[in-house]
Structures are given as C-alpha cells and as structure tokens.
Amino acid sequence: MDAFPLASDADSRTAHERCAAASFGAATGVRSIVADSWRRCAASEVRPDGSRLPPLRSDLEELDARRYAHPLHGVLPLIRDLLGTGAADDGHVFAVADTDGTLLWVEGDTPTLGRAEGMRFAVGAVWSEQQAGTNAPGTALELGRPVQIVTGEHYSAAAHAWSCAAAPVHDPGTGRLLGVIDLSGGAGIATPPALAAVRGAALAAEAELARIPRLHAGNVVRLRALGRDRVLLEYAGQVHRLSPRHSEIVLVLALAGRGVSGDRLAVDLSEREVPASTLRAELTRLRAVLGPDLLGSRPYALLHPVRGDYTEVGELLAEGRVGEALTRYPGPLLPCSEAPVVVEHRRCLEQQLRGAVLGSGDTGLLRRWVDASWGADDLTAWAALTRVLPGGSPQRAAAASRARALDVGTGVPPQPGRHAAWLQRSRS
Template sequence: MDAATATATSASALRTAHERFLTSLGTPEGVRRLVADSWQRCAAGGVQPDGGRLPPLRGTAEQLAAYRRTHPLVAVLPLFRELLGAGAADDGHVFAVGDTDGTLLWVEGDTAAVERAERMHFAEGAVWSEAQAGTNAPGLALELGRPVQIVAGEHYSAAAHGWSCAAAPIRDPGTGRVLGVVDLSGGGTIAAPPALAAVRGAALAAEAELARKLTASAVLLDPGGRVVRTQDASRPGRDGAVHLMALGRDSALLECDGRVHRLSPRHSEIVVALALEGRGVAGDRLAVDLSERELSPSTLRAELTRLRTVLGPALLGSRPYALLSPVRTDFADVTSLLAEGRVSEALAGYPGPLLPRSDAPVVVEQRRALEQQLRGAVLGSGDARLLRRWVDAAWGADDAPAWQALARALPAGSPQRAAVAARARALDTESTLLPRLPQVRRHAALLQRSGS
C-alpha cells in the first residue's frame, strides 16, 4: 500500500488502527509497512502518542540564527524558495528545511498555515526527528534515507493528524552523507504523488547546485553536516588543512588538496600516530608507538619514505616526523562531540572502531579510550534510541550492560522490553561461563583474528 492508497483509507480507519495499536502494542494492522515499523520504534522509544508532549525547541533564536548561517543548506535556500516556496504559499501549505537531526532550520509558506503549524511546534528550531516527534515525513525520510509521504492519521502523534507531509533527504554530492531534509506539509493534497515528486525534485536540484559549487570550492563538513572549512579550489591546499578518516576501516582515507588518498594499513597507523602527536615525534618514539616488537630504524625510514611519496614532502616532515598541516580527524570529531554532550551526533559519526585490526600500541590505546568514552555516554544517557543503535551495531551486540540499560529505558508496557531483558540475561549467563573481554574490544579482536 502506497501513500495514494493510504489517502483513500478513511480517517476513521486510520484512527481505529492507531487506537488499536496503542491499546494492544502488537503488530500494527491496516497501515503501510513503513508506518507500522515507525509506530513500533516510536512506542519502544517512549514517544507520546496523544500530542501532549510537543517536539522540543533547540536553543535560542540567536543560537539558531548562528547555526543556520554556517549550515551547508543555506547555500541552496534560495533554490528551495523558488521551487517550493511560491507554490506552498499559494496552496495554503508550508515548506521546511531541516538538518540531519531533524531540527527545522527554515519553515515558510502560507501565513495562516505557518501559524497553525507553530501551534504543534512545527516551527524553526523545533526537532522533528522520529525519536522526538513520532512518525512524520521529515523524521522518517532521515531515518530511512529516502523520500516518504505520511498521511494524516499515519502520524504517531495525534497533534499532527490534521496534516499530511512529503519529504526527501538531501545528500552532500561529494561524500554521499545526508545533509538534511526538505519537506512540504499541509492538507490532503500533500498526500498526492505530485507533492512527493516536488520534494524529490527539489532535493535533486539542491544536490546538483551543491555539486556545481564544489567545482569552485572544496567544502569539508563535520559529522553533524556543518561547514568547518571552505577552500578555494583555484588555489589547492592554500589553507593546508587535511582530513583523516580512520574509524571503522583498516585503510584510512586522507583528504588533502582536493584529493583522497587510501592508505595502506601500516601507513594508516603512521598517519594516525602523527595526528595524535600533533607537534611531531622522534623516530625511536614513533617506532614504540607502532609496534610492541622492536622496529628497526631502517624499516621505519623505508615506510616513511614510501608514505612521503604518497603524500608529498609538503605534508610529511622529518626530524621530527610530523604532519606539516592542520589535521582534522573523524575520531577527534567524535571526542569533541562527546565533550559537548552531543551523544547522538557522536554515535552517528562513529562507523566503527579506530583501525579495528591494528595492534599498534598507540592505535590500540586511542581505540580503547574512544570506545570507553562513547559507550559510557550511551549507557549513561538512558536514551532507548541510542541504546538500541548501540546494541544493533556489531561492537555492541554482545554488550550485556547495554542490553540491561535498554531494558530499563523501554516503557513498562513495551512489547520489546521482555525480549530485550531476556537477551540481557542470556548474555549475563554466558559471561559467567566464558572469560569476558569488554564487548567493544572483543569485536576488534574478532576482526583481527578474521584478518590473520
């Protein structure tokens, strides 16, 4: 059943399906599969279905204004206004642009519709992720990574049952990373195919415009999708900034001067070690960082000579060995987000352990420290959605304390709570029979053995 079919479903039938699900918390019936799955996630995450708790507002108006000025989608806002704004105003609808967390950055359109939307906190600065607002098109488009439509009673929150919406994610043309979402919201006509085609077309047009701009400037984004560096492509490497990506991969990627280098596992270890040292390191110290066994100076010099051939002498210096340009790393990004208390963004920016098969002491130490910080933040958050993402990942699948924390975080009436608690008990029993490594480190060890 698609959105057009759902539109033909009577409002009373959708309301009945919604009430039946909230009463029984079983498998939703009479709704589309993507809606049923979303309702179950909302129930497991403790989203209020009666509309009594509206989506939260993010920061102050001044903070939002500052955030919007640096967001990459500000560059295509005029395009959205041209493609969607006039039509939304004429048809009594609103269009919205949000970031990767579902925070609405701009909400514009028909004045009366904008005012009506504000009453349910569909307003600039409000967080309309699925986890905060329940089933809705912007949140679900971000959750699934594809365009979606949500019709009236398909919304999980009763506050939005008078609305229909269509939304599409917008991706960075350089990396494929989702930058945000564009949405049309309004009456029943939004549930028709032309509305979905309109937001899909607007998203594709925005991506094409961003790709065009990338030919004039190289844009580097942080895990939250914000611009952290803009470099004039006509003068490559002018600011000397370098971006290193080493999480969840054995061969690190190093971006420099508009080029991306895929490093060998040993060169990945060296670059990570130099990035951690910052100001440079002597050869004997670097040798200790890279291996518990004695690494001869000639072997190390040979590896560094080969690495210098890849990176160029302008980036890799010697006496001491150092990266000669500022380096931004994905593992430092995660650490910074954790320090700011932005656990959801940190977890979203963590595709896996740092160089998981590496046994270089400096890498192992940094990998363990980051894993411990992230795991502690997730468990300490008490957030069912974050805990679910943790245990669903390979490195958290056998983490008994995380499963226990998830069981405590789920609502008492949730059908998933018993299953989660049973999984936690099974893992706890297993841990009494087998010597137990911290779960994240066990995952890295398994990866090491599989590659040997």
C-alpha cells in the same frame, strides 16, 4: 514573482505533454521558473519521457571521502533534527546535495526511500538540471534560491509522481554556494510549509556553520579512521586510501600532535622491535605518496593541521552531544591495528562513548548502541536498556531475554583483539 501559483497535478501534466509535443520551444501555462527551466533542459541530454535516469557515481571510495570532507557534513545532525524525524513520520525523504547536484545524503521514510531509488534519487546520483531535468534541488542550485517543484512540473516524466522543495546553503563567511537541502515526497511537499521547512533548515545550517570554528580548508589534513581498516586522508583536494601500515604511521603522527623521533615512532607502532631501516623505508614510501610538503622528517611529523573523524566524536562528547557523537561513530578506530598508541586511543574513545550512552539513560541511544555490531554483546547496555523500557512491553521482554542470554564473563565491551572480527562481520 512567478506568473502562476503552484499548479495542480492534472494541469502541470497537461502542460508538460503539450510543451513536450512542441519540443519545449514555447513553454506556456506553467510558472515562469518552470518554463525557463524546461527551456534549459531541452538543450541538455535529459529525456522528458523519463527513459533516461540521472547518472550514478560508481566510485564509492571517492564518494565516501567527498561526503566526509564536505562542509555540510558538520551540520548534518542539525539537518536531521530539523527535517529527518518529520520526513520519516510523514512518508517523505530529505536529501543534501553538493554544488554539482550529487546527492550526498538521502534519508527518511524507509518505503519512500525504496520508491525514490526506483527513479535513482539515491546517494551518489546527480540531480543537476543538466542531468535530471527540472527538479527542486537542481533548479535551486541553478537559480541560487529556494524552489518548489510539483508533480508534472518536473521535466522528466519519471519524477511526475513526486513533489519537492529545496533551498541552497551558502558559506556564511564568503557567500560561496555549498550545496542544497531538499524535501521530496507526495502531496504534502506541494505546500507552503514544506518550502518554509527547507528554507528554515538552510538558514539554521548557515547559522551553525558561522558558529563552528573552522580551520582553513586548503591547509587541513582530514583523516577518516573510524570503522575502517585503512585511513582515508584528504588534503588539497586529493584523497588517498593508505595501506594498513601507512595508516598506522599517519594516525600515530596525528595523535602525537607534534614531531616524534624514529625510535619513538617505532615504539608507538609495535610492541615488537621494528628495524630502523624498515621504518625508514616505509616513511620514504609514504612521503612519495603524500609529498614532502605534508610529511616532514627529523623529527617525523605531519606539517599541517589535522582534523580526524575521531576528534569530532570526542569534541561532541565533551559538549554533551551524545546522540550526535554516536551518529558520527561508524565503528572503532582503525579496528585491525595492533599499534599500541592506536589501541589505547581506540579503547579510550570507545569507553568515553559507551559511558556517555549508558549514563544518558536514553532509550533511543541505548537501542542504537546494542543494535551496533560493537555493542551487540554488551551485557551492561542490554541491562540498562531493559531498565528504561516500559514494563510489560515486548521490547523490554526481548531486551531482558538478550541480557539473560549473555554470559557474565563475555557480556563486556568489545576488547581490542575482537575488532578484526567485528570489522569482518560489518563487511558481510
């Protein structure tokens, strides 16, 4: 047990000023976990005056791949359900961090997110104790247990206007630390219910991880191909951003689920004839990138199990979890590709998702669909949204106006030929 209860704002700041003057050699007047943390931080490069903010990872491609491959990515919808709505309503934010303190997701109240970015509490920032000083996610990772840090208990003065509560998440099978869940905000976080909320979310995440059948992480090829012009392939700790042609080849092999001949692969890749020598040259270059342990020949095949983001969306739809499927869908499957097999799977997945959204009759899901680039011109979806909105509401009038503005001939789901334009709009 800590020697002191949670301190008041004034008391904690007074203790911080007194201990900073003594270079934190003898941290007194604060809880033992805070005193111990301050002493650890004093030996690091963190500045207690807040003049040095946590570092921000600049390699967005690597960070993107890291988020997708992280074990907690699969339970993020559950965490959103437990903490996201409450955080947004109460003016707080929630975050999920990796074992080194890197913030992988930060979501919640929009104005609060803006203020949090001012002290670099944002996706990609590293909030370990060594980089950010005493703080709930960093100290929870350091101690391996739930932690609550309020105002002046933060080592860095840049965070003295904030309170936070965090709890670590462990692999239910091995006990290995996976990351940490955090709630940050104002005075409402300096309360027992806030700590209980993150504890409950961490336990729920561990229970969900135990329920989800998982493949052996070191033996799985992970593909990210939704809403992207190039596939991100993660295997054995390495991330490859493939060329457009290699992206098509890998995706075709993954969708086939078995080995294919060179002739079959050529047909799946293009409606035009692909010379055998050209295809062999591309596969040789691809094997040089991936290695012979991953790409086999005679027949051509990926030699390890594949897990794709498109697969996860399909599984969620099969389970009736439409909202989670829509959350996991950042856009069409490899939208610039014209490979026949890719086009067919792209169309099939989009039609399944669209049909589930339309069939749900859920106002929120319909709104999310039409607000997305690929659903902006979907006349049927706008009409469905008009029907479920309350009569006489401004939102219903706006939806009805949009539906009327769409020409019947163009108010259809996006067609394959329009995906390149959609991708270009999404980048602007």
